Every structure is written in structure tokens, then in C-alpha cells.
Amino acid sequence: MSTTTGAFRAFALEPFPTITRGDDLxxxxxxxxxxxxxxxQDGDVIVIASKVVSIAEERFVDLAGVTPGPAALDLSARTGKPAEIVELILGESSDHFVAGERGPIIARHHIGYQLTSAGIDRAGPDGAWLLPKDPDASARALRDAITALSGATVAVVIADSDGRADRRGATVISIGAAGIAPLRVTEHTEPDGKTKRQEETLTDLVAAAAGLILGQRGRGAPVAVLRGIAYEHSDEGVAAILHHAP
Structure with a gap:
């Protein structure tokens, strides 16, 4: 398949029902x-917000059962983030830093991703959602099930909203993928005859494109379909391109 995209279509799946723990997503x-x-259609890329994957996979934590340690209490006082959430961030990550005077907390998750708050989402005042245990495996399972149900050969990207350490606001990145190569690799010859190789994180570009219409900030549309994206088929997943392996 050509890896050059000239145009594509994107649409949200809505109205989308509220996903509850254990649902067949x-x-x-x-x-x-x-x-x-x-x-x-064959070749469609289905982009799914990580939060609904976490809910379906029952990744809920009751904050009443979380006891903050000294490090969490200190970091909570510095950032204003609830100490129980900070304890979860520390427990889910191998290292972290505070990007500004009072945050955000940028943490390297145990599965290799560097994410704001280790990818943890609040679930009201009393709970939190952790990331899927293995986002690439989740993407493969969803891709296989959707392909079986629809008869179309599709790809799945699991997307997560995430902040940047150098600026305000959030963007959308990929944390899991199936059926689509995570990198788009191009090569061209320079005037001096040398070949230059360039790698782009294609699944991040796909997630960001879907992020324009995904409802991760209250819109209520956690799934989008991108049609017309050119990509190579692969199940290596996003973990394959991490600098720090899980």
C-alpha cells in the first residue's frame, strides 16, 4: 500500500453510549x-480514546484504598494535586519531573511512555482510571473483534490526551496500535548524493487528526474513524518505537 496520503475523511461515532466497567467495547x-x-471499509483506521478502553477493561482504582507516602505528600504540596493521585502516579511510573513551578507532573510509565500524570484520569472525586495494562494488546484485541464483526480489515489506534512539558494545553498521542505501522519511513537523495532517511510517528499523526473530533474533553464521542489514510500494515505496536522499552 502507498504510504502517501493526499486526502482523508474523519467522522465521529455518535451518539455514543456511556461505557461502563466490563462492557464489550x-x-x-x-x-x-x-x-x-x-x-x-478495508483500510479504515478506528481511533479510540484510551479512557473508554480503561473503563471497559475495569482499570478503576478507589482512592479510599490509596495511602500516600512521604514522597507523594511532598509532591502533592508542591503541585496542589491530590496526594492519592500523586501516589498512583509514583506507583505507575519509574521516574518523573515537575514541568513548571506547580506542574504538570511528567512521569515515565512502567510500560515505557512519558505522559502527564502517568496517563491517570480522575474518575470523580473518589476514583481514578489507570491506563490499559498493555495498550498494544488492547488494540489488537479490539481490531480482531471489530474485523470479525464487520468483515472489514481495519486498523485500531488507542489515543490518549497528553500535555507537553514545554507548553500549556494538551494534544493527542497514540499509546497503542494494531494493523498499522507506527512509523512512516521515507528516504530521499540529497544534492550531494547521500540518502536521507526520515521517520515520522504515523500513529501519533493519526491520533492527533482524530483528536480534532474526539470527545476526550466532554464532547461524548470517544471513537472516530479515519478513512483514506495511507499506511503499511503491521502489528508491531507503539511499544516498538519507544526509546525506553517496557
């Missing part, structure tokens, strides 16, 4: 598609 996605009278 792939089944819900196909039901919403049927309600929209939309059929998936």
Missing part, C-alpha cells in the same frame, strides 16, 4: 456504526 462500536447506517 468492540460490540458497542459496531452497534453505533449500525445505528449510523455506516459500514466500515
Amino acid at each position: 468492540s460490540g458497542v462500536i459496531t452497534e453505533v456504526l449500525a445505528a449510523q447506517a455506516t459500514e466500515l
Whole structure:
């Protein structure tokens, strides 16, 4: 397949029902598609917000059962973030730093990703959602189930909203992928005859494109379909391109 994209279409799956713990996410996605009278096509990329994957995989933590240690209490006082959440961040990561005077806390998750707050999402005042245990495995399972239900050969990207240490605001990145190579590699010859190789994180570009319409900030549309994206098929996943392996 060509890796050059000239144009693509993106649309959200909505209205999308509220996902609860243990739900069959792939089944819900196909039901919403049927309600929209939309059929998936070969080559479609389905981008799914990580939070609904975490909810379906029951990655909930009750904060009442979290006891902050001295390091969490100190970091909580510095940043204003609840001490129980900080304890979870420290428990889910191997190292961290505070990007500004009062945050955000940028942490390297045990699975290799560097994320704001180790990718932890609040679940109201009393709980939190952790990332999926293995986002690439989650993407493969979702891709296989959706392909089986729809009959279309698709790719899946699991996306997470994340801040940057050098600026305010959040963007959207990929933390899991199946059926799509995470890197787009191009080579061209320089005027001096040398060959220059360039690598782009294609799954991040796909996640960011979907982020324009995903509802991770309250819109209520946690799944989007991108159609017309050129990519190479691969199941190596996002973990394959990390500098720090899990």
C-alpha cells in the first residue's frame, strides 16, 4: 500500500453510549456504526480514546484504598494535586519531573511512555482510571473483534490526551496500535548524493487528526474513524518505537 496520503475523511461515532466497567467495547462500536447506517471499509483506521478502553477493561482504582507516602505528600504540596493521585502516579511510573513551578507532573510509565500524570484520569472525586495494562494488546484485541464483526480489515489506534512539558494545553498521542505501522519511513537523495532517511510517528499523526473530533474533553464521542489514510500494515505496536522499552 502507498504510504502517501493526499486526502482523508474523519467522522465521529455518535451518539455514543456511556461505557461502563466490563462492557464489550468492540460490540458497542459496531452497534453505533449500525445505528449510523455506516459500514466500515478495508483500510479504515478506528481511533479510540484510551479512557473508554480503561473503563471497559475495569482499570478503576478507589482512592479510599490509596495511602500516600512521604514522597507523594511532598509532591502533592508542591503541585496542589491530590496526594492519592500523586501516589498512583509514583506507583505507575519509574521516574518523573515537575514541568513548571506547580506542574504538570511528567512521569515515565512502567510500560515505557512519558505522559502527564502517568496517563491517570480522575474518575470523580473518589476514583481514578489507570491506563490499559498493555495498550498494544488492547488494540489488537479490539481490531480482531471489530474485523470479525464487520468483515472489514481495519486498523485500531488507542489515543490518549497528553500535555507537553514545554507548553500549556494538551494534544493527542497514540499509546497503542494494531494493523498499522507506527512509523512512516521515507528516504530521499540529497544534492550531494547521500540518502536521507526520515521517520515520522504515523500513529501519533493519526491520533492527533482524530483528536480534532474526539470527545476526550466532554464532547461524548470517544471513537472516530479515519478513512483514506495511507499506511503499511503491521502489528508491531507503539511499544516498538519507544526509546525506553517496557
